[in-house]
Amino acid sequence: MARFPADLKYTKDHEWARIAGNQVTVGITDHAQSALGDVVYVELPAVGRSIKKGETFGVVESIKAVSDLYSPVTGKVIEVNTALPDDPGTINRAPHTDAWIIKVEVTDPASLNDLLDAAAYESFVATQK
Amino acid sequence: MLKRTALFEEHQKLNGRLIDFGGWELPVQYSGLMDEHVACRTAAGLFDVSHMGEVHVEGPDAEAFLNYLVTNNVAKIAVGQAQYSAMCNEHGGIVDDLVIYRRANDRFLVVVNASNTDKDFAHMQRVASGFGKPAGAFTLTNESAHYTQIAIQGPKAAEILQSLTDTPLAPIKTYWFAEGKVLGSIPAILARTGYTGEDGFEVYIPWEKGPEVWRALYQKGQPLGLRPCGLGARDTLRLEMKYPLYGNELSDETNPLEAGLGWVTKLDKGDFVGKAPIVRAKEAGLRRKLVGFRLVDRGIARHGYPVFTADGQTRIGEVTSGTQSPMLKTSIGVAYLTAEHAAEGTKFTVDIRGAKVLAEVVPTPFYKK
Incomplete structure (x- = not known):
């Protein structure tokens, strides 16, 4: 499995976004959790x-x-993942899935435009070494 | 250019995540802080602490000099014994905390904090030059570059280290040491000292012998659950014991009594550098005190966060260290509080990014076996 799923978009701040119509689910990437270490x-x-x-x-x-x-x-x-404060380690174990953090109803569609795809994000991460 | 210990390549091989720690390129973690911390408490942890400074003090007046230099009573140390102590400036502020090992009546090894080594050595030379006796019948040499220091800590530490040496380790009591050999021929100081709250040893060997000793300890220990531990776990382990860290709890501005080092500050032993201001501070009554606390609400109180009364209205101190305790799974910390708010059970608040989070003064060490 690729480290960064192809169906997500990414930012240089190491957040990911899953876009479904005008609703976007947001979390932090596997790279971000790994750099942080055990989230508490x-x-x-x-x-x-x-x-x-x-x-x-x-x-x-x-x-x-x-x-x-x-x-x-x-x-x-529009929604926050209320399970996370009780089990922050989810972010280390399943950063791209169970550890989603918030869901946002997009009010400015143009704000989606410059998000990175998985390949571009992976290249960006490689330059961060 | 960052300084590297003799074990740099070993850290790379073990996938250590290297950071700049006071000018030294050292691993903050290998497999993960939590994993390393728990391994040290339940099996063993292996630490490269070669960045620490080592100073030799030798000669007929070495004891008298050291007794004037530090707060604890050096005359009480027997040959083969170690002693925790502090070194103060003329204002009674702490220059560093340190461990003194007595290798012979007239021969001492003084181990100081890495980032303070140059400052400490200059301070020692300055004190030595004013010590009275012309030229002083002792010598002071900074041997830091010649030592590799490896700490092996945890319930399995003695068993693992014993497999590398003929020197019997069982008779060595806590804060005593033996001089022997490891791996057949490598001269070593085997000291039952450490900074984790666990049983264990700090092993001093020649700088260039570091890699083979490290590898041997790792190979013997790994099947028993030993993990290499980075600076991250070293910090959380010491914090669960409320051991002070220079730069956090201790500084040139803090006196040893308010820092909780009264037990190593012997005001009845004769004069030492900083004694008069420390005595004056004691007589005037200490204005602040270092306490352990836990957060009642969620969050992590970090170094430098301001502390307020429980109602959030009055500033009463500052956090010096804080973390989520890997063993207790609670948020713990250490803070300087004004003396009238420092009693066990006192509730107060910590300002965490603008929110006042409730905390409580608790007994320490936080972690007990």
Whole structure:
């Protein structure tokens, strides 16, 4: 299996986005979780909050590091993964699936335009070494 | 250019994630911090601590000099014994914490923190030059470049190390050491000391012998559950014990009494550098105290986060270290609090990114067997 699923889009801040119509599910990539190490804390935004592309919407912390979460799109938070604060390690175990963080209703479709595909993100990660 | 220990290539082979630690290129983790931490508590952890500084103090007046240099009573150390201590400046602030090993009546090994080695050695030379006796009947040499130091810690540490040496390890008590050989011919100081709260040893060998000793310990230990441990696990292990870390709990501005080092500060032993201001601070009453706490609510309190009263209104201190405890699975930390808020059970808040998170002063060490 490819490290970065082809059906997701990616950002240079190491978030992924699964686009389904005007609804986008957001998480952090396998590369991000690996760089962080064991995740022990997740701070989620309030449902209903409006977020802009590139804006901080939450925080994940490993033992060694604090990392902001940046929204890949502009829209409104319609759902958050309430299982994560009780089991933050999900982010290490299943970053691209079970550990989705928020769902956003997109209000600015243009904000989807410059997201990276899997191949482009993988190349970007390779330059980060 | 970062400095490298003799074990640099071993860390690369073990997929260590290398970072800049005070000018040294060292692994922050190998398999993962949590995994390494638990391995050290349940089996054994292997640490490269060669970045630590080693200073030889030798000569007829070596004991008298050291006793003037540090806060603990060096005269109490027998040959073959080690002692934890602190070294202060003229204002009573801590220059470093350190361990002194007495190798003979007139021969000591002083082990100091890596990032402080140059500062410490300069301080020692300065104190030595003002020590009174012309030229001083002792010598001071910085031998840091000649030592590889490997720590092997955890319940299986003694068993693993014993397989490399004929020196019987069982009779060596905690904070004592023996000088012997490992792997047949390599001279080694085998010290039952450490920074994890576990039984274990710190092994001092010639710099260039590091790789073969490291590999042998790894090969013997790995089937028993030993893991190489990075700086990340070293930090969480020491924090579960509330062992202080220079730069976090200790600094040139903190005096040893408020830092909880009263047990190694012997005000009745005669004069030493910093004694007068420490005595004055004690007589005036300590204004702040280093305490252990746990967060009642979720979050991690990190170094430098401000601390407030429980109602969030009044600033009463600052966090020096904090982490999620891998063994306790709770959020723990250490903070300086004003003395009147430092009693066990006192509730207070930590400002975490603008939110006041509830915390409570608890007894330490956090982790007990």
